[in-house]
Amino acid sequence: MNTNADRLYDLLPVIYRQRDADQGYPLRALLHVISEQVNLVEADIAQLYDNWFIETCQDWVVPYIGDLIAYQPARDAGEPSDISTQRGQMRNRVLIPRRDVAHTIRDRRRKGTLAVLESLAQDVAGWPARAVEFYRLLAVAQSINHLRMQRGRTVDVRNGSALERLGGPFEELAHTADVRRIISQHRIGRFNIPSVGVYVWRLKSYSVTEAPANCYEEAGPNCFHFSVLGNDIPLYTPPAQAEPPHPPQELDVPQAIRRRPFEQSLLKKTFDYVGAGKSFQIWVGTPRQAIPQEQLVAADLSDWTYRPLPGQVAVDPLLGRIAFPPNQARRQGVWVSYHYGFSADLGGGEYDRTLAQPAHHQLYLVGEGQTFTRINDALAQWQTDQPANAVIELSDSGVYVEQINVELKEKQTLQIRAANRKRPVIRILDWQTSLSDSLSVSGAKGAWFTLDGVLVTGRSVQISGDIAGVTIRHSTLVAGWSLDCDCAPRRPTEPSLELLNAPDCINIEHSILGIIQVNRDEVKLDPGRICISDSIVDANSLDRIALGAPEGLCAHALLTIVRSTVFGRVQTHAIELAENCIFMSPLLACRRQFGCLRFCYIPAGSRTPRRYECQPDLVVHAVTDQFNAGNGSMSPQARDALQQRERTRVVPDFNSTRYGTPTYCQLSLACAEEIVRGADDEAEMGVFHDLYQTQRVANLRARLDEYTPAGMNAGILFAS
Template sequence: MSTPSQSANPDRLYELLPVIHQLRDAERGYPLRALLQVISEQVNGIDADIARLYDNWFIETCDEWVVPYIGALVGYVPLNNPNDLANPATTRGLAEESLLISRQEVANTIHYRRRKGTLSLLEDLANAVGGWPAKAVEFYRLLSVTQNISYLQLDRGRTANLRDGDAFDDLGGPFDELAHTVDVRRIDSHRGRGRFNIPEVGVFVWRIKPYTVTRTPACCLEDVAPNCFTFSVLGNDSPLYTLPQPAAPGVSPTPLNLPEPITRRRLARLETGEDPETSTSGISLYYGPDGSFTIWVGTPPQPVAPGQIVAADLSGWSYRPLPNTVAVDPELGRIAFPPGQPRKQGVWVSYAYGFSADIGGGEYDRPISQPAAAVIYRVGENEEYGKIGDALARWTQDQPADAVIEIADSGVYVEPISITLKAKQTLQLRAANRTRPVIRLLDWQTSAPDDLTVSGEAESWFVLDGLLVTGRGVQVDGDIAGVVIRHSTLVPGWGLECDCKPRRPTDASLDLIDAPDCLTIEHSIVGAIQVDRNEAKKNPGKIRISDSIVDATANDQPALGAPQSLCAYVTVTIVRSTVFGQIAAHAIELAENAIFMGSVLVCRRQQGCVRFCYVAPGSRTPRRYECQPDGVLAAVSALYAKGDIDAGERDRMQTEERLRVEPEFTRSRYGTPTYCQLAAACACEIKSGADDESEMGVFHDLYQPLRASNLMMRLAEYSPAGCDAGILFVS
């Protein structure tokens, strides 16, 4: 078998030929070499398959396509027909297959069968099948009962103690301990779901995931007081989340083992042990380098001692910490130091916030690519360059054809940035993997804009990767060929107030001044896009948006348009995305599995297609296929055509159906944990209305409806006899 280095060599077969044949081939322009390179490509593929054969014998190391075959050996029955899945040869196909045919479930199939009927198995199934952390609760334990005097259970079935504030905080959740009256409805009913009855078992699952921010400056709210800070660098209230610690096998998880928001009571709670010296407080459980958040002050930064942290309600900033203490409000993500205490040094924090998926700037694992010969300039506290401007100055001096400016930490860079690309140059301004640097743009110039400006000559390209840009937007001009924005956030409205309201709701985050010819936005969150493109050019520009959110901060504001024209002179492709605001474009080449909350106006409707999307009423689009509310309105019209309803009933039903299928979101403001998440009351035509029965919008690739359906079928299979199990979404 050849070594990996040999397999990577395209001339491996050619080099085996006698030299005389190589010389004759050189005289004829290397036709034999070209032929053998094609053959070598196939040989390399066979070698790679042979090298993977041993690893593919084991479920822990095998390729994704092997998982269903190993499952068949142990009698695993997939919940989905493999023929219905996406093409497994593609990256998205492999991701879908790994979600819907779980490697973890196949690996534990026999183990799960042995534990069938146990409560802890239901929690493991939620993690294995749905990929969600979970806690299972038997609701018969929470029923209010008359105590048997011979068999007292003082911890169950009692009336509520009005002095027990902790219990009321947990009311209705997975850690509820109060007694309830009986509810005769079944938990798995599709009409009205009940909980508190003898056969009911609830599996609480958490869909919001915690994302870390490491050693980043806190935001000082000087307009409130110089001693008031927020954990979020944007200055908005952002609840702190628990970084889950692994639970012991077979032990029901606690709030420390789940991605729960940290409450003030849990942070202040004292857990008393048998020995007073072993008693633990919430501060020691949540705070510290191994906990969920940490605060540093001073120069050099030193961590605040756990004994100085005090849990407090800072909702009105009326709480005044005592000297040598630091007040923390985990529910709002606020910090307060004692009044009058000088704060000449900065404040740095590490914490976890909640969000649904890996989009926008964040400290998560993301793919990074670059040209093979790219020159890399690293920026950071311990790197060669301390500022982005220093690296840009050296890049301007060197003028390499391909370059990368990589920011190696999660700091905040407050500096003006202007980039000018020469012809055929490429530049990536990116964050290192698992970091989230922030570029904060201020009012630097009196008589000129202070946007992050990018200008380029012909055939030049610019990539923005993994960054969060706040304070201003991004402006692109010149003859630059293309701009790529991936895994980045251009804060909608430029910035946030404490309640997550946008500071500049009418200003665009991306201003395209007659450039570029191609704009690609992937896995990102951006504000409004303004296009000022000369229609005298031969071809319209191209904008491709996938797995992203375009947020104009209001549905009646332009999300994509031109300031001086009816329609932006661009051809748009939008897939698996959510748009808040109006779109006015020259043409839509393809819109698929997307949600358009504002009206859509397309000047050239003869080309393109809109399929499996929600399109706001009153829109003018290319031909539509399986879109809403068109589908439900057509169903009502069919009833009228059959004579089942009259004209008045038809109009009333169409109005009701149009309102019913309008997408509902848990929160629609950027900066909140459940931003852009479809609400539980959202119509099933939206929650499972994509072409593969996943949800429409930016979180399509989470496949949450399919995962929930799979989990329900597995719960019915493994639940204790006589019990009804149901899924309850905590977040």
């Protein structure tokens, strides 16, 4: 499409353009307006053609194409939302998946097969899956004349690999019959003739590319962690580049690597997990040289007692540890590429994210092979140039060990960000003996600072001066500054973000932070604005203050928080809005006449503004209504006991509350329905609201019922 604003004006004869120029171009201005409308009409005509096809149509057209092939959305997942809002469009993509509509006719032709159940999980919910017919795992009495050696075998205690897979999607041991149904609403069974289990993997596999390994000097100079934070982290298989085969094997799904198959791949020299584009790779030396695959050995390095032989390198994929021979001097660095597991695109990570910057800005590239190799070198050039808007982009996933101090002038903006699909680490050490160290940012009035896609460890980020605003986006400020091997924070009481009388406004989006400490003059300054969305604020304990002021006081701030999870107490001047959030500790708002909390979990003992549809208020009110309508059938003591049981029942339950573990902040399967479907759009409360996992499960259940053969029961089982 021609978007030239002078497209109609250029068609005029030159004589008319000359006369128009003599009169100040009034005709040209008129044709600019007409050309703009012509472009809109042409774009609409082009889009109308694209809307004929499911691959290229707009999102709002997908349900209409589905109607043409009698596609029925799952009503248990909820009604479609308003397509005029961005959040409504996001929810509708889950309720009516484009891939499911596109593959409907193909799946109907394959109805009744195991392969179609696996593809349904990918199309409907976006989860890799493996379908298992449990009747094949039943212990049966076999005929001597017709033996099936691969079916119904008793347990071989010498087969350690099979025992490790017990109870999972790749199990091969025989079981006695389980009479419970796999689709039971109470307690599901598995091993029965009509039962088919569809195992799904909800965790995703994320990459880290050519990052320095962490030397664990407590165990020795030849001991390393894959994670730069020094914590144990299981290595994951990379995401599949194409549709996996049927049935998918362990290499085809995003799950933690077990030691036994890793060892077998090394012994058989298939090297399924090592190499470019695979699970991990290790480099040493300068220039970097990849360690030959033949030198790797699988080992259990849980206590670091294993010592590899000369010429070997031991790797523990379950803990993410590396051990070199003790007699091999480690004078050169070690670099690694690997994959780890997590639930969503959150915090610093090598995932696709949108980059935003002013229209006119100066770009400074930092990294290997770029103009600058250190952040401070780019900052020095930035201070010399003094542009109004600047972006310092880190182009690799390396570790930058520097002392960073940023001073912004009036109305100046600066953005320190990672390049798309990169995860650089800023490590701040104890540089100054008599002073505190931090990534400090200060500025004059009207200045704005942005931190995007970066992981900060070692110390906190400190904001001071008259700076107008700060944006922290897709970043991780490690709670407790750094981690031990078991992912426990090393400085659990230290803040990750310190606000010293600044800024007037701070935006935190899709990030993971520790304690936020606000030290603001309540006499001279108005309350600052803190806006948190789709993030985790972790105080490392439910008894500590996650957001507050020094000395345990309330932060002089107006808080707006949506779709977030907070571990620790929140003490603030006022809460403008809290929506679809989980607060695991009491809230304290000094000003209660202002603001609103809706569709949140708020523990007992909180002092908040008015609440709407919050838990456990709803379950407590339900018991009260039951007591009032019982006409004396329930005693006050029984009412109080029932209310306490209901409060306990709806307390959010997580698979892990430690940062650094794959299931960090993921709601467990035992979590109450009021939390799992407690948001305003029936999604889960908390930071993973936008995953719409409840809607995905409801959609998948409806599709499984449609495509499962008569007499069979297909149930959803969560492998992660």
